[in-house]
Amino acid sequence: MAAGRPDVSRRREYYSYGYHKKEEVVRYKNGSRDAKLGHRGDDHKCKHGYPFLPNEHKGRGQAGLDDAPCVKNGEVSKCDDGVQLPPEKKFKFSPIIWDLEEKEVRISSKNRIALTSNALSCLKSPASSVSEVLNIVSDGDVAKSPVLENQVKALEELSSDKLLVASGSAESTTSDSRMSLSPPLPQKEQIGYDDLDKMQLEDDEFVPTKNISMSRWASDSDSPRNISLSDGEDSPKRESQASKMSTPESGEFCRESSGDGSRLSESDEVGVHLSNDEDAEIELEEDVMHTDKTHGDDTDFERLEVEEPIVPGHRSMNMLEGCRSVFEFERLNKINEGTYGIVYRARDKKTGKIVALKKVKMNVGRKEDYLEYGFPISSLREINILLSFIHPAIVDVKEVVMDDHNSVYMVMEYMEHDVKGLMESMKQPFSTSEVKCLMLQLLEGVKYLHDNWVLHRDLKTSNLLLDNRGKLKICDFGMSRQYGSPLKPYTSLVVTLWYRAPELLLGAKKYSTAVDMWSVGCIMAELLAKKPLFSGTSEVDQLEKIFKTLGTPTEKIWPGLSKLPGAKANFVKQPYNLLRKRFPAASFTGSPVLSELGFDLLNKFLTYDPEKRITVDDALNHEWFWEVPLPKSKEFMPTFPPQHAQNR
Numbered sequence: 001m002a003a004g005r006p007d008v009s010r011r012r013e014y015y016s017y018g019y020h021k022k023e024e025v026v027r028y029k030n031g032s033r034d035a036k037l038g039h040r041g042d043d044h045k046c047k048h049g050y051p052f053l054p055n056e057h058k059g060r061g062q063a064g065l066d067d068a069p070c071v072k073n074g075e076v077s078k079c080d081d082g083v084q085l086p087p088e089k090k091f092k093f094s095p096i097i098w099d100l101e102e103k104e105v106r107i108s109s110k111n112r113i114a115l116t117s118n119a120l121s122c123l124k125s126p127a128s129s130v131s132e133v134l135n136i137v138s139d140g141d142v143a144k145s146p147v148l149e150n151q152v153k154a155l156e157e158l159s160s161d162k163l164l165v166a167s168g169s170a171e172s173t174t175s176d177s178r179m180s181l182s183p184p185l186p187q188k189e190q191i192g193y194d195d196l197d198k199m200q201l202e203d204d205e206f207v208p209t210k211n212i213s214m215s216r217w218a219s220d221s222d223s224p225r226n227i228s229l230s231d232g233e234d235s236p237k238r239e240s241q242a243s244k245m246s247t248p249e250s251g252e253f254c255r256e257s258s259g260d261g262s263r264l265s266e267s268d269e270v271g272v273h274l275s276n277d278e279d280a281e282i283e284l285e286e287d288v289m290h291t292d293k294t295h296g297d298d299t300d301f302e303r304l305e306v307e308e309p310i311v312p313g314h315r316s317m318n319m320l321e322g323c324r325s326v327f328e329f330e331r332l333n334k335i336n337e338g339t340y341g342i343v344y345r346a347r348d349k350k351t352g353k354i355v356a357l358k359k360v361k362m363n364v365g366r367k368e369d370y371l372e373y374g375f376p377i378s379s380l381r382e383i384n385i386l387l388s389f390i391h392p393a394i395v396d397v398k399e400v401v402m403d404d405h406n407s408v409y410m411v412m413e414y415m416e417h418d419v420k421g422l423m424e425s426m427k428q429p430f431s432t433s434e435v436k437c438l439m440l441q442l443l444e445g446v447k448y449l450h451d452n453w454v455l456h457r458d459l460k461t462s463n464l465l466l467d468n469r470g471k472l473k474i475c476d477f478g479m480s481r482q483y484g485s486p487l488k489p490y491t492s493l494v495v496t497l498w499y500r501a502p503e504l505l506l507g508a509k510k511y512s513t514a515v516d517m518w519s520v521g522c523i524m525a526e527l528l529a530k531k532p533l534f535s536g537t538s539e540v541d542q543l544e545k546i547f548k549t550l551g552t553p554t555e556k557i558w559p560g561l562s563k564l565p566g567a568k569a570n571f572v573k574q575p576y577n578l579l580r581k582r583f584p585a586a587s588f589t590g591s592p593v594l595s596e597l598g599f600d601l602l603n604k605f606l607t608y609d610p611e612k613r614i615t616v617d618d619a620l621n622h623e624w625f626w627e628v629p630l631p632k633s634k635e636f637m638p639t640f641p642p643q644h645a646q647n648r
């Protein structure tokens with residue numbers, strides 16, 4: 001990784017101490033905060049408009065700058081007269097190590113539940129991912145934990161040599177060369193998978209393999225992702241933060257410093273795929289379509305496609321110490337209830353801290369949506385991701401606790417409001433500077449997700465939490481999933497209808513980060529207007545509402561449109577984009593006003609062609625955030641009476 005590579009998600013320090021367009025301060029994820037990139041004028045950028053690498057940039061007006069490496073979409077490259085153009089990066093390569101061809105294990109769909117059940121057992125035990133199940137099996141000490149005993153027994157039935165996938169990985173965890181240098185293993189023999197009645201390897205169904213060296217994480221020092229088994233006093237969070245601080249680039253969160261006793265995450269190492277047949281997957285997902293709920297607040301979930309999510313922080317190792325009981329918390333009041341969880345405000349009896357407890361609802365939805373004993377796949381996914389991710393704009397899940405009936409609760413930081421509820425109680429919409437403050441935080445959170453190869457897939461105002469210090473955090477990761485390149489088909493039944501991108505509404509199975517950006521556009525409009533932008537009652541109605549405002553798309557403005565499954569339908573023909581009418585530059589009618597630049601950004605979020613839709617990096621750098629009124633500092637955001645804190 002190139003040292004000093006700028007964090008594209010630079011935080012605008014004018015938040016707290018004024019606006020200095022000419023002296024933009026850039027943070028580096030390697031912790032060299034406040035290094036100045038210099039002037040933000042065009043002279044600072046390459047001729048393609050991308051910033052130069054700071055360590056190459058010796059100062060304003062320096063000769064030869066055009067040859068210096070520049071940064072585009074987080075990729076370092078050289079400008080064309082500097083030989084190398086920024087790589088055209090439509091899709092990112094996944095940092096998950098899929099490329100161990102010999103070790104790639106695919107498990108037929110009928111068996112995936114078995115494995116995920118085991119994963120869940122360990123989650124209850126309470127490790128949180130398939131990778132940890134594999135770790136646990138391979139680690140005698142851990143297996144001795146009484147909490148884990150039962151689950152480990154179950155896994156032991158698969159025997160350690162049968163699960164060489166796991167144990168083999170664990171044994172060689174200290175080898176940095178493992179990813180690239182380990183000799184091809186005759187996987188079948190080593191795994192002994194013939195004996196595994198629950199696993200079925202399907203060699204001929206390997207997806208095209210990718211090599212870590214192709215990824216943006218690749219560097220000379222590429223080493224396998226290591227998880228520190230710190231048994232010292234480092235809290236999982238600190239451990240995670242430490243790893244984050246030491247990683248100079250967002251994408252490198254997944255490479256944690258190795259040390260004695262460190263081990264690899266087998267989910268990375270082994271590349272266990274629990275999906276074996278994409279066509280079947282689509283078929284199943286099409287089945288799901290028939291049960292699509294059409295109400296604006298409903299969401300539909302796909303089955304688990306277990307490419308284990310990327311886990312930048314991966315703080316779950318310390319959780320092997322055993323999870324606490326929910327009775328260590330005093331329940332204060334119910335905050336809200338969603339499809340997959342009931343959220344309570346509670347007090348940690350030990351520390352006195354107020355937290356939010358999200359109780360996982362069992363047996364929710366269709367049978368395919370939960371594991372054999374009723375644990376929703378979406379909750380497993382959410383816990384796995386949220387335990388791992390640490391970012392100021394992502395809600396912090398501190399731990400998982402259980403009650404006497406084996407119910408699982410996520411212990412989250414408590415946030416006073418969700419943005420949807422807040423807007424319903426507000427008399428006036430947010431001001432432009434407040435919207436900018438919220439949007440910047442939202443975009444920073446989305447950038448963190450996209451940098452870590454995760455699509456949220458359910459961004460909406462009720463999934464944005466706000467505290468009384470003006471901090472916004474994204475929650476509800478039940479729909480999120482990891483993505484990679486080449487894109488694989490996923491279900492299009494994601495994202496709550498009102499925030500769902502047109503490609504999803506038209507049935508696209510291959511989609512990427514652009515679906516989140518559409519949702520961000522809908523959120524921006526809603527923040528400005530204090531009401532949802534497109535509130536359809538069905539998929540068709542949703543499309544009609546979009547087309548009536550933005551104009552009916554054509555193959556010309558959206559190449560590939562006609563190939564989408566839903567594009568044949570006879571939609572309303574509306575040739576013009578009327579969005580400006582809803583967000584005029586000046587208004588005497590109470591419509592929310594939006595400057596030219598603000599409208600430009602909104603239009604870029606709501607661009608039909610996902611290939612042309614604005615990326616999170618470009619949105620963060622949009623000029624709207626630099627024009628007056630400037631984004632309000634978080635500290636100056638208005639406070640609102642708490643929605644949920646009844647009596648206490």
Ligand SMILES: Nc1ncnc2c1ncn2[C@@H]1O[C@H](COP(=O)(O)OP(=O)(O)OP(=O)(O)O)[C@@H](O)[C@H]1O
Nearest residue numbers: 336338339340341343356412413414415418462476
């Ligand atoms: N950490 C928190 N602090 C305060 N309130 C929260 C917190 N997390 C969630 N909530 C509240 O609970 C609601 C539901 O939470 P969440 O979206 O995570 O549940 P869900 O069951 O996954 O919902 P959905 O039906 O949208 O899938 C949120 O909209 C918010 O009002």
